[in-house]
Amino acid sequence: MAATPRQNPRMLQFKLVLLGESAVGKSSLVLRFVKDQFDDYRESTIGAAFLTQTVSLDPQTTVKFEIWDTAGQERYKSLAPMYYRNANCAVVVYDITQPSSLDKAKAWIRELQRQADPNIIIALAGNKADLASTRRAIPTEEAEKYAAEENLLFLETSAKNSLNVSELFTMIARKLPLEQGSDSQRGGGRGGSSLVSPGGGGQPGRGGVDLRGGQQQQSQDACNC
Amino acid sequence: MDETYDAIILGTGVTECVLSALLSIQGKKILHMDANSWYGGECASLNLTQLYNKFRPGQEPPTDIGRDRDYAIDLIPKFMMANGELTKMLVHTDVTRYLEFKQIAASYVYRDGKIAKVPSTEMEAVRSPLMGLFEKRRAKKFFEFLQNWNDQDPATHQGLDLDSVSMEKVFAHFGLEPGTRDFIGHAMALHLDDSFMQRPARETYERIILYTSSMARYGKSPYIYPLYGLGELPQGFARLSAIYGGTYMLDKQIDEIVVNAETGAFEGVRSGDEVAKASMVIGDPSYFRKGVNGKDKVRETAKVVRAICILKHPIPNTDNSDSVQLIIPQNQVGRKHDIYIAEVSGNHNVCAKDIYIAQVSTIVETDKPELELRPGLDLLGPIYDKFVTVSSLEEPIDSGRDDKIFITRSYDATSHFETVVEDIHDVWARVTGGEKLVLKKREDGEGAQIQG
Ligand SMILES: Nc1nc2c(ncn2[C@@H]2O[C@H](COP(=O)(O)OP(=O)(O)O)[C@@H](O)[C@H]2O)c(=O)[nH]1
Ligand SMILES: [Mg+2]
Numbered sequence: 001m002a003a004t005p006r007q008n009p010r011m012l013q014f015k016l017v018l019l020g021e022s023a024v025g026k027s028s029l030v031l032r033f034v035k036d037q038f039d040d041y042r043e044s045t046i047g048a049a050f051l052t053q054t055v056s057l058d059p060q061t062t063v064k065f066e067i068w069d070t071a072g073q074e075r076y077k078s079l080a081p082m083y084y085r086n087a088n089c090a091v092v093v094y095d096i097t098q099p100s101s102l103d104k105a106k107a108w109i110r111e112l113q114r115q116a117d118p119n120i121i122i123a124l125a126g127n128k129a130d131l132a133s134t135r136r137a138i139p140t141e142e143a144e145k146y147a148a149e150e151n152l153l154f155l156e157t158s159a160k161n162s163l164n165v166s167e168l169f170t171m172i173a174r175k176l177p178l179e180q181g182s183d184s185q186r187g188g189g190r191g192g193s194s195l196v197s198p199g200g201g202g203q204p205g206r207g208g209v210d211l212r213g214g215q216q217q218q219s220q221d222a223c224n225c
Numbered sequence: 226m227d228e229t230y231d232a233i234i235l236g237t238g239v240t241e242c243v244l245s246a247l248l249s250i251q252g253k254k255i256l257h258m259d260a261n262s263w264y265g266g267e268c269a270s271l272n273l274t275q276l277y278n279k280f281r282p283g284q285e286p287p288t289d290i291g292r293d294r295d296y297a298i299d300l301i302p303k304f305m306m307a308n309g310e311l312t313k314m315l316v317h318t319d320v321t322r323y324l325e326f327k328q329i330a331a332s333y334v335y336r337d338g339k340i341a342k343v344p345s346t347e348m349e350a351v352r353s354p355l356m357g358l359f360e361k362r363r364a365k366k367f368f369e370f371l372q373n374w375n376d377q378d379p380a381t382h383q384g385l386d387l388d389s390v391s392m393e394k395v396f397a398h399f400g401l402e403p404g405t406r407d408f409i410g411h412a413m414a415l416h417l418d419d420s421f422m423q424r425p426a427r428e429t430y431e432r433i434i435l436y437t438s439s440m441a442r443y444g445k446s447p448y449i450y451p452l453y454g455l456g457e458l459p460q461g462f463a464r465l466s467a468i469y470g471g472t473y474m475l476d477k478q479i480d481e482i483v484v485n486a487e488t489g490a491f492e493g494v495r496s497g498d499e500v501a502k503a504s505m506v507i508g509d510p511s512y513f514r515k516g517v518n519g520k521d522k523v524r525e526t527a528k529v530v531r532a533i534c535i536l537k538h539p540i541p542n543t544d545n546s547d548s549v550q551l552i553i554p555q556n557q558v559g560r561k562h563d564i565y566i567a568e569v570s571g572n573h574n575v576c577a578k579d580i581y582i583a584q585v586s587t588i589v590e591t592d593k594p595e596l597e598l599r600p601g602l603d604l605l606g607p608i609y610d611k612f613v614t615v616s617s618l619e620e621p622i623d624s625g626r627d628d629k630i631f632i633t634r635s636y637d638a639t640s641h642f643e644t645v646v647e648d649i650h651d652v653w654a655r656v657t658g659g660e661k662l663v664l665k666k667r668e669d670g671e672g673a674q675i676q677g
Contacts, residue, residue: 072467072473073463076472077262080463081453081460082461208325208452209328211315
């Protein structure tokens with residue numbers, strides 16, 4: 001059968017998780033990418049640790065990132081296994097002005113290699129690159145070499161002045177195995193690896209059930225639960 | 226942790242995690258700690274290494290039943306009623322976004338030495354071996370009565386007042402046989418013992434309606450189950466709490482509940498030489514077993530015996546179902562409490578492919594608890610490995626209103642989470658000085674809105 005050009009543009013959804021030491025700028029990178037904002041004195045992003053943003057790869061193909069921020073659970077060994085579960089890609093962040101933060105990033109990468117899907121795409125981001133001229137503590141080459149050895153994507157970024165932020169996410173989008181993304185227009189599932197069954201009546205794939213469906217009436221009202 | 230919080234929460238079972246999330250959503254500053262290095266407390270799901278560490282310290286887990294990371298074995302056997310209160314809570318808080326659910330394939334009941342499907346449709350009821358022809362007609366009248374019941378319309382009451390007449394009288398009104406009463410009371414109303422027969426029928430009516438409406442939701446059984454195990458539930462609510470600013474610490478030794486020497490009121494929690502202060506503490510019973518300030522805080526109400534069984538086949542005579550609930554009503558095996566079997570499998574991402582995890586449990590009645598599980602274990606076929614535990618069901622001795630020490634209950638022997646949500650409501654009322662918890666879905670993002 002001859003390949004026919006795709007008729008409908010497709011939107012493919014992938015789960016992306018952020019990791020790295022506290023205060024390296026994980027939440028700031030997400031905020032820059034999703035809302036194009038930055039805040040010097042921002043406290044943790046209360047109530048918004050589940051964001052989405054799209055990257056257009058070509059007129060036919062859009063990648064939708066379902067972005068999981070740590071919600072501070074990276075501190076005190078309290079990140080739940082649920083966090084890594086079915087993650088298609090991870091951005092591991094360090095702060096180029098903090099030498100210890102690269103060691104922490106390496107530890108997170110080992111953890112991902114142990115716990116996460118073996119095919120996960122990992123990007124290493126050296127954040128706060130706007131401070132490179134005054135306070136750099138980690139040479140670019142050092143992180144670059146490590147990333148090459150571990151087969152990671154790598155960029156130095158700044159959530160503050162936007163340097164390489166959208167580039168980072170686009171780089172990841174290009175590397176994703178697109179055939180494994182779930183078609184976000186059919187709703188349902190979380191994570192990228194679960195394909196939504198065609199015509200599944202709003203139910204996620206693999207015989208799953210959608211709790212939100214079929215109960216619209218009740219769920220709008222207040223209830224005693 | 227040397228800081229001051231609005232509340233400190235100890236233990237990360239689903240009860241504590243829901244309360245933590247609700248308080249965080251209200252803007253309270255929460256410190257949530259667990260002595261274990263994993264989430265879930267008594268309702269955690271463990272991988273093989275964690276399971277062997279817990280039950281057989283020093284013994285290496287087997288290598289011939291798949292990868293360690295494929296396992297998430299529940300410590301307690303419970304399913305969610307599709308139309309139950311926990312389901313509503315998940316929907317209203319949007320925690321459903323972090324989870325995926327699957328149906329439990331079937332619900333079975335033991336009768337006269339055999340197991341049979343609990344009928345879920347009229348077709349199944351007509352063919353069910355559980356009742357003879359005439360009994361089926363009587364049962365049909367009984368179910369029609371329940372379905373048509375309308376509090377406002379006395380014509381639907383057939384002279385029976387659900388609030389005063391006992392369930393036994395209602396069964397008698399329809400002439401139902403003892404075996405039918407058994408399966409309706411135990412496999413549909415999910416009563417653990419026969420005391421419901423003497424109580425007003427309303428309670429059993431509501432439970433049957435919950436069963437049938439849950440059944441109607443997805444069709445195969447009234448139960449749903451989160452992929453990757455029950456431990457996902459506390460993790461999901463903990464994440465919600467963290468998103469609203471809650472601080473989480475796992476693997477944190479809790480050395481002392483610090484109280485005011487004079488008033489006995491809660492002041493803080495000590496771990497090593499750090500003390501976190503707060504105006505109240507909420508925690509599961511395990512953190513208060515030693516008592517506080519010389520006063521007992523929890524008491525044991527019963528003991529449950531549970532056997533976690535690893536099988537290499539589905540439970541025999543269940544139509545090769547990948548998951549079932551099987552209930553052995555007490556009368557059928559001469560006991561005072563039912564025996565429950567809950568089975569899940571690789572399809573639920575809790576074990577390797579072609580492996581089945583069956584849990585057999587009951588309330589302890591003798592000094593040989595494991596023997597009491599026999600009738601259940603005998604239905605499983607060859608068992609690859611088995612972990613038996615006896616645990617206490619504990620409850621707080623006082624409401625906690627005076628000393629601001631609010632203790633939750635252990636997970637009971639019921640097969641679902643309805644009583645867990647009752648406990649959440651109860652603790653919420655105690656903590657807030659009598660407020661009723663009413664949740665509403667939020668339009669602008671994650672997390673429910675709390676009314677009131
Ligand atoms: N100069 C500079 N500061 C940044 C940058 N990204 C984040 N920050 C600051 O670093 C601190 C921690 O950022 P946050 O995003 O909360 O880090 P997280 O704990 O990793 O999520 C905040 O004060 C941010 O304003 C950056 O690219 N450049
Ligand atoms: Mg952050």
